[in-house]
């Protein structure tokens with residue numbers, strides 16, 4: 001049966017791909033977004049509500065008008081550097097906004113909640129393949145705000161019977177292979193789009209953030225997941241809740257890490273172009289190695305990260321980079 005899902009942040013990178021996956025699965029995604037970082041052009045798969053999570057009245061009106069069956073919550077500030085400089089923003093927007101959202105959902109009788117959390121809730125755990133049971137120790141207000149929201153969901157489960165599926169993941173990459181939506185951040189801080197900017201001359205060169213880390217080639221290692229695989233897990237999370245399976249946390253990763261230099265080499269291979277680059281200093285706050293397993297998601301949700309090969313992620317990102325764009 002089709003479900004109506006209020007998707008906060010539906011105009012953003014992951015949210016817009018989630019809306020596409022929901023629509024493809026026969027659901028109706030209702031985007032709720034304040035367009036602070038999202039794009040109107042990215043809202044293509046269902047109704048749109050312009051509103052802010054800090055505005056409880058706007059949330060109540062959206063629940064009243066659209067009567068969703070469930071919530072999928074992506075909207076958040078997500079830049080670690082900014083979180084370190086301005087922690088108040090992260091506590092106010094991410095935590096305060098989510099509290100409004102949860103209370104508005106419960107007031108409207110909506111008790112199913114899929115939440116986009118992060119492996120930044122774990123902090124620096126170099127060398128460990130993270131699982132759902134790894135203790136969380138966030139290092140900054142971004143990770144702390146996401147963990148606080150996880151805690152909040154647990155509290156409202158006890159008080160009001162709220163049921164949630166929480167996904168924790170790291171580096172999301174790639175784009176819709178059909179090119180309807182893609183990754184567009186302003187400013188861009190993520191590795192793969194920055195490499196592609198250097199490839200096609202939008203930027204003079206990629207700067208490698210540190211080349212003296214204790215890894216085989218001296219650069220940081222990350223776990224990259226294809227955005228389409230990632231959002232399919234979110235749709236499966238919705239099904240999980242609808243089937244009455246109850247609250248659950250899932251990590252989403254491939255369990256395989258790639259160094260910055262390996263990502264650059266693969267980009268050279270996929271695009272058949274040179275990647276202008278220069279060595280730079282370490283970026284404050286970067287962990288050496290972050291890799292996360294997905295045993296639970298695979299066994300319990302039937303999740304398969306089929307598209308999450310580095311070549312596929314870069315090829316899809318490159319196609320979008322060359323052909324896709326958004327106007328606000």
Ligand code: UDP
Pocket residue numbers: 170171189190191192194206207208209210220221222260283286
């Ligand atoms: N990185 C880099 N140069 C850049 C941007 C990123 O060397 O211009 C590195 C970054 O330091 C990290 C990896 O690429 O080791 C992935 O960074 P990204 O910002 O994409 O994701 P994060 O791991 O911070 O979530």
